[in-house]
Ligand code: HPA
């Protein structure tokens with residue numbers, strides 16, 4: 189981990205914006221698993237860029253925290269890679285400062301998507317007892333946030349356990365028309381309303397094992413449809 193200082197700016201604090209016209213990178217410039225050849229349109233956000241941005245977000249989180257204990261609530265399954273990398277960065281960043289942080293990680297499972305469509309019913313499958321968050325600083329970590337509906341429901345659930353403070357980190361936020369819920373406090377990238385996969389984000393459970401965030405091809409959609 190570098191010891192470069194990050195300049196805090198209102199512009200990047202709200203996430204790195206990828207415009208609607210962003211074409212992504214040519215697939216031939218990067219490596220990715222052979223079993224996905226033909227199933228991807230482009231490399232939308234390369235793994236290295238995700239890692240750099242994650243380090244920036246970790247610095248913001250550590251800067252904003254008034255406590256040296258934090259419970260990270262990882263939203264499965266799509267948030268698992270971002271959560272693992274963010275926690276490592278929070279530890280690495282804070283261990284270089286007097287604010288040496290202890291991070292406890294808990295997991296919660298949400299499910300609302302079939303194929304590339306959001307369904308109405310949201311299931312929260314999580315630890316029965318979330319009382320470990322009572323009176324603590326909580327950071328909810330999500331891979332992707334679109335309408336914010338899921339996040340709104342989850343926040344309501346989490347707040348019933350009376351944490352000291354709750355913040356949300358989302359690696360990706362989609363620009364969608366009907367935003368109803370809350371946006372994350374920490375945003376990695378703001379992306380167009382396109383279905384993306386990789387870095388733990390799936391299409392019917394496929395592509396979680398891809399390190400880059402990519403746009404799926406029509407062939408990929410057909411191949412893994414249920
Ligand atoms: N990809 C994968 N999972 C998702 C997405 C997406 O674009 N949006 C909401 N869940």
Ligand code: MG
Pocket residue numbers: 266301389390391392
């Ligand atoms: Mg999914």
